[in-house]
Amino acid sequence: MAVGCGGIGNGEGSSPDSATDTAAPDTSAGRELASTGGIPVGGGVVLKEEKVVVTQPEQGDFKAFSAICTHQHRLLANVSDGTVNRACHGSRLRITDGSVDRGPATGPLPPEQITVEGKSIRPA
Template sequence: MSAAQEHRIVERRTVVLAVGAVGAAAALTACGGSDEAGGGSGGTGGTDPVEQPGSGGAGGAVLAKTADIPEGGGLVFAAQKVVVTQPTAGEFKAFSATCTHQGCAVKDITNNVITCPCHNSTFDAATGSPTGGPATQPLPARQISVEGGAITLA
């Protein structure tokens, strides 16, 4: 075998290994690596992630206006990893937007149910408690402040 042929074999092998590693990393990122809470993004109603003005990430930043949160629904704020819901008129709740099953970001909030798209775990929008598997732990509550029609992280 010539030196040029050996070089091509090494290059091909290196490419195949690199592509395999990237694929494995993508698969782990999609579902998280453990049952602990991790990072993620989210959206509402099965749409792309929601970007809201004034969503800077620090406590005290305005997440949304109360009028932006639909009754029986909610919004996911990907940058803050928080989901804000309105289970009943005028009642606002906030939870971690990271599914307790394998760390995916919850996405859909409809009919007072928060859904994780990765394995279809569901959570009660008023309590964060799991209502359908495979998640068995509730979404951790997050502290918010609702004043003057604005919702902020506390």
């Protein structure tokens, strides 16, 4: 039994270990995912409801990936120090390309297509 693996995050939506976390990302075309001002340079934001992480590795360079870890297919918790993190097992995936920085994640995060229109980040 894993201890300390539930309840990570800001309290919005489901916990990272809930059964609904493995559903496909909700990136309905036209819907704003985030504002460019809400994505820190060198960091990113996990959008729990959409199951997408949006990052900004360098000023003006926005990327998006599935926020479902490739290890146990659960929602990632947060972004810090240049990686997207899964608190329960310690997986860390790079904000630049979704590749594994530290396992047990088994592969890179699948990319999500986005467009930046003014200050709005939307699914492509």
